[in-house]
Amino acid sequence: MGELQATHAAAHEAHGDHAESFIRKYVFSTDHKVIGVQYGVTALVFLAVGFFLVLLMRWQLAYPEQPMPLLGGLFGNRMTDAGVMTPEFYNQLGAMHGTIMVFLGVVPLAVGAFGNYLVPLQVGAPDMAFPKLNMASYWLYFLGGIIMLASFFLPEGSARSGWTSYPPLAVLEPGGQTWWLIGMVLLINSSLLGSVNIIVTIVQLRAPGLQFMRLPFLVWAQLVTSFLLLLAFPPLEVAGFMQLLDRVAGTSFFMPTGLVVDGQAVAFSGGGNALLWQHLFWFLAHPEVYVLILPAMGIVGEIVANNTRKPLWGYKTLIYSVLFLGGMSFIVWAHHMFLTGMGTAISTFFQLTTMIISVPSIIILTVLIISLWGASIRFSTPMLFALAFIPMFGIGGLTGLPLGLSVADIHLHDTYYVIGHFHFVVAPGTLMALFAGIYYWYPKVTGRRMNDTLGRWHFWPTLIGLNGVFLPMFLVGMAGVSRRLYDGGTTYAHAQDVLWLNEVSTVASWLLAAAQVVFVINFFLSLRNGKKVEDNPWQATTLEWATTSPPLGHGNFASPVTVHRGPYEYSVPEASNDFSPQHQEST
Amino acid sequence: MAEIEIPYNSTNHPDTGVYNAKLGIWLFLASEVLFFGALFSSYILLRVGAGGTAGDWPLGADLLNVPLATFNTVVLISSSMTMVMSWASLKSGNFDAFQRYFGATIGLALLFLLVKGLEYYAEIFHQRYPSTSTFLATYYTMTGIHALHIIFGVAVNAYHFVSAKRLYAEEPERFTNRIEVAGLYWHFVDLVWIFLFPVLYLL
Ligand code: HEM
Ligand SMILES: [Cu+2]
Numbered sequence: 001m002g003e004l005q006a007t008h009a010a011a012h013e014a015h016g017d018h019a020e021s022f023i024r025k026y027v028f029s030t031d032h033k034v035i036g037v038q039y040g041v042t043a044l045v046f047l048a049v050g051f052f053l054v055l056l057m058r059w060q061l062a063y064p065e066q067p068m069p070l071l072g073g074l075f076g077n078r079m080t081d082a083g084v085m086t087p088e089f090y091n092q093l094g095a096m097h098g099t100i101m102v103f104l105g106v107v108p109l110a111v112g113a114f115g116n117y118l119v120p121l122q123v124g125a126p127d128m129a130f131p132k133l134n135m136a137s138y139w140l141y142f143l144g145g146i147i148m149l150a151s152f153f154l155p156e157g158s159a160r161s162g163w164t165s166y167p168p169l170a171v172l173e174p175g176g177q178t179w180w181l182i183g184m185v186l187l188i189n190s191s192l193l194g195s196v197n198i199i200v201t202i203v204q205l206r207a208p209g210l211q212f213m214r215l216p217f218l219v220w221a222q223l224v225t226s227f228l229l230l231l232a233f234p235p236l237e238v239a240g241f242m243q244l245l246d247r248v249a250g251t252s253f254f255m256p257t258g259l260v261v262d263g264q265a266v267a268f269s270g271g272g273n274a275l276l277w278q279h280l281f282w283f284l285a286h287p288e289v290y291v292l293i294l295p296a297m298g299i300v301g302e303i304v305a306n307n308t309r310k311p312l313w314g315y316k317t318l319i320y321s322v323l324f325l326g327g328m329s330f331i332v333w334a335h336h337m338f339l340t341g342m343g344t345a346i347s348t349f350f351q352l353t354t355m356i357i358s359v360p361s362i363i364i365l366t367v368l369i370i371s372l373w374g375a376s377i378r379f380s381t382p383m384l385f386a387l388a389f390i391p392m393f394g395i396g397g398l399t400g401l402p403l404g405l406s407v408a409d410i411h412l413h414d415t416y417y418v419i420g421h422f423h424f425v426v427a428p429g430t431l432m433a434l435f436a437g438i439y440y441w442y443p444k445v446t447g448r449r450m451n452d453t454l455g456r457w458h459f460w461p462t463l464i465g466l467n468g469v470f471l472p473m474f475l476v477g478m479a480g481v482s483r484r485l486y487d488g489g490t491t492y493a494h495a496q497d498v499l500w501l502n503e504v505s506t507v508a509s510w511l512l513a514a515a516q517v518v519f520v521i522n523f524f525l526s527l528r529n530g531k532k533v534e535d536n537p538w539q540a541t542t543l544e545w546a547t548t549s550p551p552l553g554h555g556n557f558a559s560p561v562t563v564h565r566g567p568y569e570y571s572v573p574e575a576s577n578d579f580s581p582q583h584q585e586s587t
Numbered sequence: 588m589a590e591i592e593i594p595y596n597s598t599n600h601p602d603t604g605v606y607n608a609k610l611g612i613w614l615f616l617a618s619e620v621l622f623f624g625a626l627f628s629s630y631i632l633l634r635v636g637a638g639g640t641a642g643d644w645p646l647g648a649d650l651l652n653v654p655l656a657t658f659n660t661v662v663l664i665s666s667s668m669t670m671v672m673s674w675a676s677l678k679s680g681n682f683d684a685f686q687r688y689f690g691a692t693i694g695l696a697l698l699f700l701l702v703k704g705l706e707y708y709a710e711i712f713h714q715r716y717p718s719t720s721t722f723l724a725t726y727y728t729m730t731g732i733h734a735l736h737i738i739f740g741v742a743v744n745a746y747h748f749v750s751a752k753r754l755y756a757e758e759p760e761r762f763t764n765r766i767e768v769a770g771l772y773w774h775f776v777d778l779v780w781i782f783l784f785p786v787l788y789l790l
Contacts, residue, residue: 125593126592126593127593129593129611130608130611131593196611196618199610200607200610200614203610204594204603204610205593205594230617231617231621232621234619234622235622235624235625238622238626239625241728241732242728245717245724245728250716251717251718251724251727251728252718252721252724253633253725268718269720269721271633271637272721273633276629280625280629283625554591555591
């Protein structure tokens, strides 16, 4: 295959393809690289949308009851009242912000884009194992996303019961929740196809010589992530069906007996269990948080090794840690439910497992820090972002520990402290890593580098902005202010001392927004004006750099590659270069 | 653009001993185990919450048609057998026998759906709807989702049935593998019914 196919593809490109194949090539493509880019661009757009929604919310939190500047008139009477957003609209923004960020932004970028683009290249394969399913996966995701967005335009508006969609509230709310459920089912099937594809690709299509213990850490991270998606999502799909039936067919899966709303008994047969939803939801959503973090760790691992010019310290430890983390993540879910009265025995079990699962997280962090030790670090733009990931993830992880102990969680549950905790892991953590990945593999995809000066102008304000947004939340939360309050706590006596912090967060979010403008400019300008690169601009060792940048057409490698060594052979004593690529026979 | 060739598409990988689609279907079935696992867990939780048959939970046999469901169980098990035979016929190169057995598999699946439809019709005729009680909601949902799996299987098999000649002529080995994969899925769906039947109708 290899050589023949690739030259064939190249020849085809030289002819200039016919009109019909433009669609085949860039829209309904089966090439994992094109699909990866489609995933990436779509996910970035969704991230921008989700960020925009939260900017609106932050205005309301800092300046409740004041009309939104510029945007106040935009949303019409249904969503705003004299320029002030209505409580209903605030709830819609909150629910959709969470949903969009997690399911349409971060995961599609981390798994759909990075996984799709990099895994086949890093294992030396011509494509994913099932290219057509891969295409279907993208289009299901796209459709799910459109349905989610479209729900804003319903007369009753979008879903508004939080990204967690707890019943009975979610069952009783009008309108958009049904669309949310349908959108979720599509997204779940999309990720199912994607995860089967990634696992089979890694297991079956590794190049000769590429044993499991020679796989780049990123590939391991994607492998474990895919298993989490594969096994954790189905229960949420079931739960989604059941909630859908509660809404449209009048069943009572989640509707308890004798429910009274506004002084009226609701028309349900009853006999259901609202906590059942929470169990099914968190059975997915806890593993899902590792889906958010593991690919980020993988990206950081690659970039740290490359920019320290050293092998990752404790490569095997890293791998055993992510495997352990992946397995454990299935038995910690009820730490989100300590306040539901599960009983002491069950609480104890989940506290114990939560403490245990923190250990591998800390090990991974430690491995990354030790890897920096004694290196002469290249402070490239991707490396800056990767370095920032380490302490930011540290803060996020450490603030999770008190939440995992029910004594502390009774105070902290559903306060801004929780919001601070998980945003630190996902935003200053995962998002920084994803930016690192974009800067690092941009030359691979486009053949050009992103501008380093603009990169720094993106990095520092982003880092400061993120901390400015989320650090105050710990204080607000410890003062006892609940999440999901329409006015940010203005009417509560205990919130008065910390209300000013709401404004700090909001102003920091503007800085953050400004910094992303720099990123967008850099992203597009570099497409045309970025410095052209040779095939391996970072002098990296892994297989994605063994082909041209950008890789030639469908098929990836000009001739089949064979692997001769581990993934991070940097600065090998006596080698002629400070890096020894995996496919190179002699050093 | 020319189709590129994916390694181990129809031949077994020397280390793992399977071809890609076979690993793929096993992974898919693993996720299906969790899918139906969640359904069965929900069933148990709701039933226990209702105080079991001593409480508000009716005995399936009092509401549902056990003889029809028993008949359907036999139908589905037979279809699993014809499915195996169709694959075995392909393996031994007997294309005509394959077509007979494979056609029978599809026919039996349709018969199952017909009987299931009659059951639903009778339930609705007696004004037993999903909204009537949590037991009925569970019953409709679990059997309904199972029926959707059957319909999906019938669609996949029907496609292979009508294009069998062409696909077999082009790549006999690959086609045989596809039937094997479709078969694995089919057996799984049958297996689910083997659990559903006693849980919903008898216990
Ligand atoms: C490292 C150890 C970690 C521990 C011990 C931990 C513990 C917890 C606990 C106990 C809660 C529930 C708090 C409550 O609702 O009262 C929680 C919430 C959450 N955590 Fe973590 N966590 C850890 C890491 C992570 C990571 C890596 C992520 C994601 C990338 C994450 C994302 C979340 C999210 C999204 C929520 C809140 C969901 C919600 O209620 O909306 N956590 N964490
Ligand atoms: Cu959790």
